[in-house]
Amino acid sequence: MESKSIAAPVIFDRSREEIEEEANGDVFDIEINVSDPEKVGDGMNAYMAYRVTTKTALPMFNKNEFSVKRRFSDFLGLHSKLATKYMHVGYIVPPAPEKSIVGMTKVKVGKEDSSSTEFVEKRRAALERYLQRTVKHPTLLQDPDLRQFLESSELPRAVNTQALSGAGILRMVNKAADAVNKMTIKMNESDAWFEEKQQQFENLDQQLRKLHASVEALVCHRKELSANTAAFAKSAAMLGNSEDHTALSRALSQLAEVEEKIDQLHQEQAFADFYMFSELLGDYIRLIAAVKGVFDHRMKCWQKWQDAQVTLQKKREAEAKLQLANKPDKLQQAKDEIKEWETKVQQGERDFEQISRTIRKEVGRFERERVRDFKTVIVKYLESLVQTQQQLIKYWEAFLPEAKAIA
Amino acid sequence: MTTTVTEIKHTPTLVLLVCCEYLAIFKKTVAMHEVFLCRVAAHPILRKDLNFHVFLEYNQDLSVRGKNKKEKLEDFFKNMVKSADGVIVSGVKDVDDFFEHERTFLVEYHNRVKDASAKSDKMTRSHKNVADDYNRIGSSLYTLGTQDSTDICKFFLKVSELFDKTRKIEARVSADEDLKLSDLLKYYLRESQAAKDLLYRRSRSLVDYENANKALDKARAKNKDVLQAETTQQLCCQKFEKISESAKQELIDFKTRRVAAFRKNLVELAELELKHAKGNLQLLQSCLAVLNGDT
Numbered sequence: 001m002e003s004k005s006i007a008a009p010v011i012f013d014r015s016r017e018e019i020e021e022e023a024n025g026d027v028f029d030i031e032i033n034v035s036d037p038e039k040v041g042d043g044m045n046a047y048m049a050y051r052v053t054t055k056t057a058l059p060m061f062n063k064n065e066f067s068v069k070r071r072f073s074d075f076l077g078l079h080s081k082l083a084t085k086y087m088h089v090g091y092i093v094p095p096a097p098e099k100s101i102v103g104m105t106k107v108k109v110g111k112e113d114s115s116s117t118e119f120v121e122k123r124r125a126a127l128e129r130y131l132q133r134t135v136k137h138p139t140l141l142q143d144p145d146l147r148q149f150l151e152s153s154e155l156p157r158a159v160n161t162q163a164l165s166g167a168g169i170l171r172m173v174n175k176a177a178d179a180v181n182k183m184t185i186k187m188n189e190s191d192a193w194f195e196e197k198q199q200q201f202e203n204l205d206q207q208l209r210k211l212h213a214s215v216e217a218l219v220c221h222r223k224e225l226s227a228n229t230a231a232f233a234k235s236a237a238m239l240g241n242s243e244d245h246t247a248l249s250r251a252l253s254q255l256a257e258v259e260e261k262i263d264q265l266h267q268e269q270a271f272a273d274f275y276m277f278s279e280l281l282g283d284y285i286r287l288i289a290a291v292k293g294v295f296d297h298r299m300k301c302w303q304k305w306q307d308a309q310v311t312l313q314k315k316r317e318a319e320a321k322l323q324l325a326n327k328p329d330k331l332q333q334a335k336d337e338i339k340e341w342e343t344k345v346q347q348g349e350r351d352f353e354q355i356s357r358t359i360r361k362e363v364g365r366f367e368r369e370r371v372r373d374f375k376t377v378i379v380k381y382l383e384s385l386v387q388t389q390q391q392l393i394k395y396w397e398a399f400l401p402e403a404k405a406i407a
Numbered sequence: 408m409t410t411t412v413t414e415i416k417h418t419p420t421l422v423l424l425v426c427c428e429y430l431a432i433f434k435k436t437v438a439m440h441e442v443f444l445c446r447v448a449a450h451p452i453l454r455k456d457l458n459f460h461v462f463l464e465y466n467q468d469l470s471v472r473g474k475n476k477k478e479k480l481e482d483f484f485k486n487m488v489k490s491a492d493g494v495i496v497s498g499v500k501d502v503d504d505f506f507e508h509e510r511t512f513l514v515e516y517h518n519r520v521k522d523a524s525a526k527s528d529k530m531t532r533s534h535k536n537v538a539d540d541y542n543r544i545g546s547s548l549y550t551l552g553t554q555d556s557t558d559i560c561k562f563f564l565k566v567s568e569l570f571d572k573t574r575k576i577e578a579r580v581s582a583d584e585d586l587k588l589s590d591l592l593k594y595y596l597r598e599s600q601a602a603k604d605l606l607y608r609r610s611r612s613l614v615d616y617e618n619a620n621k622a623l624d625k626a627r628a629k630n631k632d633v634l635q636a637e638t639t640q641q642l643c644c645q646k647f648e649k650i651s652e653s654a655k656q657e658l659i660d661f662k663t664r665r666v667a668a669f670r671k672n673l674v675e676l677a678e679l680e681l682k683h684a685k686g687n688l689q690l691l692q693s694c695l696a697v698l699n700g701d702t
Binding site for chain 1: 512515516519520522523526527529530532533534536537540541543544547548550551554555556557558559562566569573662665666669670673674676677678680681684685687688691692694695698699
């Protein structure tokens with residue numbers, strides 16, 4: 001019996017799966033950097049171009065080091081292609097960074113202030129993390145679209161990624177339809193593993209959102225602390241100026257200097273709070289949404305299989321009726337249809353089993369990645385806190401003798 | 408004579424959070440009271456005051472009556488008149504260099520202390536906000552640690568513990584900055600205001616003296632009530648000289664005390680900041696050692 005695969009390209013042959021087995025836990029020899037944001041064009045048609053540099057020893061690439069220029073919509077286009085190809089068969093495709101109409105408008109309009117530079121930097125870092133996650137996926141790494149994205153100097157523009165385009169609106173409608181469908185699918189879960197995992201991801205999602213909100217508050221308050229420390233430093237300097245006791249005046253000026261340095265420290269710490277801790281959590285909240293999406297695809301796949309079984313049953317009943325009515329030409333058509341639907345049912349079952357297998361592997365890989373990611377990033381974050389404290393000690397140790405010198 | 412006020416130790420059975428807050432405020436109040444009493448004890452005239460002695464020595468409850476409505480109203484009007492007058496009187500340039508210098512110094516100093524006090528308040532409040540955020544982060548991490556199915560749960564629990572401990576230190580940093588810096592500045596805001604008021608009172612008495620002089624000249628010219636005018640003028644002169652003498656001493660003392668208070672508080676501030684930073688560092692480093700050792 002020939003198997004009919006559903007739309008997806010050649011991804012199920014053995015060699016690929018062997019690579020996947022090998023890849024479990026291995027780190028691929030490929031490094032991606034996104035850098036040098038550059039504004040191209042003027043006015044509302046302007047956009048930011050980013051340099052994407054790949055360093056690799058993998059044989060499937062033509063060179064060991066190469067770089068291309070890509071714009072944000074190119075990244076979205078890449079994600080769209082990968083998601084279309086792989087999500088519905090159970091692969092967790094990392095989500096692309098979010099669009100921001102407000103943020104981009106500021107950049108287009110040409111506001112050269114710190115908030116638009118911050119926005120561009122935030123986006124650059126997010127794009128880099130997105131690509132790094134994508135290439136870590138053994139299956140996605142093999143994808144020709146990904147390779148074209150990394151290597152090709154010219155890329156056809158992905159116009160369908162624009163929010164208000166026809167395709168964009170279609171996407172929104174589909175998302176809404178999906179949400180409605182999800183509510184109406186009542187699946188008889190025969191495998192407790194899936195139910196358990198879904199619940200776990202639901203809990204994880206909730207907790208990560210809570211933690212993310214707290215960390216965002218921390219970033220905000222740390223920035224405030226920095227601003228207030230700077231203001232105090234200036235005020236202390238003024239106070240020192242008007243103090244007419246010489247030694248005290250000098251000590252107050254030095255206090256002002258210490259506080260100014262501490263303000264710098266707080267700014268750097270807020271930077272670390274955000275780029276290490278907060279963004280990690282934001283990324284994982286969106287990744288978990290992708291995981292949930294994959295579980296939903298499995299439900300849809302099950303539904304399709306069930307629907308095929310129902311249709312097959314109807315066809316069998318119709319054939320039985322025709323047997324009694326004795327219409328030979330219609331009977332043959334009915335028998336053909338039965339054969340067709342038997343095939344579909346078998347395919348449906350195979351697809352469902354396949355997607356279930358894939359998801360189990362994917363979830364295993366995802367969890368391993370998650371543990372590794374969190375440990376690495378949080379340790380780095382704690383090291384940033386260590387640095388801040390070490391600097392604080394230096395500054396106050398230098399100030400103490402100055403305070404004691406007041407006579 | 409030295410006066411010290413000792414802190415009452417609190418039992419550990421009280422609810423920790425309320426206890427910490429209360430202790431922080433209590434510490435502030437105790438410190439303020441001690442400074443106040445020491446000041447009175449050191450003052451040449453006030454130390455002899457009977458009320459002060461009763462306060463220190465009477466070993467039963469004192470009954471203190473608060474200001475009634477009439478007295479509060481009187482205070483309000485006195486302040487209003489003072490500020491209106493203050494504008495007129497401070498326009499007069501002083502012949503005495505010392506007082507002239509003090510006047511320009513105090514006006515500027517007072518404004519800058521006011522600004523520094525406000526900014527210091529904002530800074531310490533921000534510090535407290537950060538400490539509160541650490542608290543929330545710690546509890547979120549704890550929940551994550553208890554419900555995670557992978558081996559990262561131990562990791563989360565350790566980091567949660569770290570945030571709990573570091574939060575306590577950050578809260579203390581905020582409280583100590585409040586005590587040593589914000590309170591110091593607030594106190595000298597009031598002190599410099601009191602010094603300005605003193606200068607004002609001296610200026611008032613100078614104006615009275617000058618008016619008495621003019622009245623005397625007029626009386627001599629008319630040859631009417633000369634004796635009375637002479638007496639008034641002499642009284643005003645004495646009052647002015649007396650207030651000038653005591654004001655000069657007070658202002659010199661103000662400077663000495665100010666320098667000493669700033670020195671004490673800045674040294675203690677630096678020492679506490681160092682202590683807390685070292686504590687934080689040790690916490691972080693030992694946590695990192697455990698985390699890196701586990702993986």
